Amino acid sequence: MNKKWVAGIAFLLTGIILVDACRKPEELVEEDHNEWLTGGSQTVFDRGASAFGHAFPFLSADKARVHEVGDLAFEATFVTAPARLNPGLGPLYNSVSCASCHIGDGRGKPPGPGEALLSMLIRVSVPGTDAHGGPNPAPGFGGQLQQRAIVGKQPEAQVQLSYQEQTYYFADQTPYQLRYPSYALVNSYIPLPAGMMLSPRVAPPVFGLGLLEAIPEQTILAMADENDRDGDGISGKANMVWDVQANRRTLGRFGWKAGQPTLLQQSAAAYNEDMGITNFMFPQESSYGQAQHELLSQEMDISDSVLHAVGFYIRTLAVPGRRNANTPEVLRGKSIFTQAKCASCHVPSVRTGVNVSFPEISNQKIFPYTDLLLHDMGDELADHRPEFDANGNEWRTPPLWGVGLTRTVNGHNNFLHDGRARTLLEAIMWHGGEAAYSRDYVKKLAKPDRDALIRFLESL
Numbered sequence: 182m183n184k185k186w187v188a189g190i191a192f193l194l195t196g197i198i199l200v201d202a203c204r205k206p207e208e209l210v211e212e213d214h215n216e217w218l219t220g221g222s223q224t225v226f227d228r229g230a231s232a233f234g235h236a237f238p239f240l241s242a243d244k245a246r247v248h249e250v251g252d253l254a255f256e257a258t259f260v261t262a263p264a265r266l267n268p269g270l271g272p273l274y275n276s277v278s279c280a281s282c283h284i285g286d287g288r289g290k291p292p293g294p295g296e297a298l299l300s301m302l303i304r305v306s307v308p309g310t311d312a313h314g315g316p317n318p319a320p321g322f323g324g325q326l327q328q329r330a331i332v333g334k335q336p337e338a339q340v341q342l343s344y345q346e347q348t349y350y351f352a353d354q355t356p357y358q359l360r361y362p363s364y365a366l367v368n369s370y371i372p373l374p375a376g377m378m379l380s381p382r383v384a385p386p387v388f389g390l391g392l393l394e395a396i397p398e399q400t401i402l403a404m405a406d407e408n409d410r411d412g413d414g415i416s417g418k419a420n421m422v423w424d425v426q427a428n429r430r431t432l433g434r435f436g437w438k439a440g441q442p443t444l445l446q447q448s449a450a451a452y453n454e455d456m457g458i459t460n461f462m463f464p465q466e467s468s469y470g471q472a473q474h475e476l477l478s479q480e481m482d483i484s485d486s487v488l489h490a491v492g493f494y495i496r497t498l499a500v501p502g503r504r505n506a507n508t509p510e511v512l513r514g515k516s517i518f519t520q521a522k523c524a525s526c527h528v529p530s531v532r533t534g535v536n537v538s539f540p541e542i543s544n545q546k547i548f549p550y551t552d553l554l555l556h557d558m559g560d561e562l563a564d565h566r567p568e569f570d571a572n573g574n575e576w577r578t579p580p581l582w583g584v585g586l587t588r589t590v591n592g593h594n595n596f597l598h599d600g601r602a603r604t605l606l607e608a609i610m611w612h613g614g615e616a617a618y619s620r621d622y623v624k625k626l627a628k629p630d631r632d633a634l635i636r637f638l639e640s641l
């Protein structure tokens with residue numbers, strides 16, 4: 182049926198209920214209904230393996246076409262030049278396509294024992310900052326480690342990951358294990374610079390990001406409380422990062438430390454660093470400055486229109502709606518979520534700004550469960566590598582929408598920036614720093630309450 186008609190009928194019905202409001206106020210609880218629509222009008226109801234990969238349902242025909250062009254580019258596998266299709270890979274790279282890390286538009290994971298890095302990468306830098314206040318590139322390695330290279334070139338280094346398990350106990354004496362990762366770089370093509378800092382990161386999901394980009398900057402800044410003036414133990418700090426196109430520092434929103442201001446720049450940087458694909462925003466190969474660097478061609482590896490199409494694709498990926506949001510157990514879990522102060526950082530809902538030229542993302546009430554701000558998460562989660570205003574202990578609150586579908590889409594339940602958590606509950610038990618209260622609250626819960634909290638997260 183024509184969707185506008187459905188909306189129209191719903192509007193008429195609301196009017197009828199309004200007339201009747203003095204007798205039956207319960208029927209007007211708008212909140213409960215909206216909560217199922219995680220991405221506002223751009224919500225899709227698919228609980229299967231493609232749940233993260235749908236275009237906005239209300240996208241005009243011409244926009245839907247650009248989305249499709251971007252979809253193909255996101256999946257395209259790059260190869261070594263010269264080739265007719267998608268040449269320009271490398272010389273240094275982490276992976277050959279966007280989709281090989283953001284599998285099913287979802288998240289990556291750390292390698293298993295003996296495996297190579299496939300859907301994660303390692304950021305590197307040395308103490309100090311670059312000209313724009315960002316991470317100081319490590320001499321010979323830049324801002325990111327590429328563990329792969331085309332034939333005839335040397336990868337920067339190989340990565341070895343090992344874990345050490347430690348057992349802890351909930352207040353009811355039930356044990357749980359956390360695995361502590363440690364990363365070592367081996368076979369580096371030159372000796373590692375002294376004091377090089379590493380930040381391992383898995384690929385986060387990429388749906389719903391156009392809606393997050395549409396949240397007004399003031400809305401996010403208003404949630405910040407850098408010096409914790411209200412004394413609730415939770416600060417929340419904006420990351421002001423370098424915006425290449427605007428040529429100034431602006432609010433960062435994307436990446437595990439909110440180090441990127443826009444989806445276009447995030448995509449352009451990914452092409453350049455992750456795949457060795459030069460583009461108008463980042464025209465220099467990541468191997469620049471290395472002895473093995475040579476100028477292959479003055480031309481960009483991809484056209485401006487391909488980059489814009491991929492940025493648009495990411496901007497217009499819909500959000501999966503809630504499942505089982507109203508079962509008694511999920512509702513109990515939801516109130517535990519609030520009592521444990523999870524919602525102080527994972528802020529349930531927010532409204533996007535008015536945007537007359539892009540009505541699909543304009544003025545939508547969405548439920549991303551994030552404030553997009555940085556929080557000190559304690560020493561155990563720290564990467565000790567600053568990124569603009571984010572210090573080594575700080576991470577951006579990740580959105581929780583869709584987390585319950587991770588296993589269905591990606592076949593694993595690895596969470597947090599480096600995928601160290603193997604379940605949602607482990608992810609919570611890693612929380613420290615500003616979130617120590619929340620973690621301790623969960624530690625004291627009885628098993629049925631812990632389960633209810635997890636059921637709630639699984640319904641998101």
Ligand code: HEC
Pocket residue numbers: 255275276277278279280281282283299300301302382383384385386387390434435436437438440444447448451452455456491495
């Ligand atoms: C080697 C794996 C890898 C490849 C290939 C890759 N990404 Fe990513 N992507 C990541 C990681 C890791 C992050 C988090 C980066 C950070 O924290 O700064 C990320 C972050 C993102 C984000 C921000 C997500 C968020 O929630 O903030 C977007 C958007 C994105 N990538 C798009 C792309 C696009 C488009 C491509 C292809 C041009 C691509 N990625 C290729 C690993 C990858």
Ligand code: HEC
Pocket residue numbers: 415437518521522523524525526527556558562576577578579580581584595596597598599605608609612615616619620623638
């Ligand atoms: C002080 C802010 C804060 C509070 C309070 C908080 N979180 Fe988080 N949460 C974060 C940050 C930041 C991360 C990312 C940390 C990382 O990746 O190392 C995170 C990660 C997560 C993740 C993993 C998400 C992903 O994409 O990998 C889950 C699940 C989660 N939190 C649930 C909760 C629950 C449930 C509570 C309450 C018991 C809670 N959080 C309280 C800030 C917070």
Ligand SMILES: [Ca+2]
Pocket residue numbers: 269270271272457458459466482
């Ligand atoms: Ca290239």
Ligand SMILES: [Ca+2]
Pocket residue numbers: 273321322323324325326327337467
């Ligand atoms: Ca590098």
Ligand SMILES: [Ca+2]
Pocket residue numbers: 406409410411412413414415416
């Ligand atoms: Ca506060």
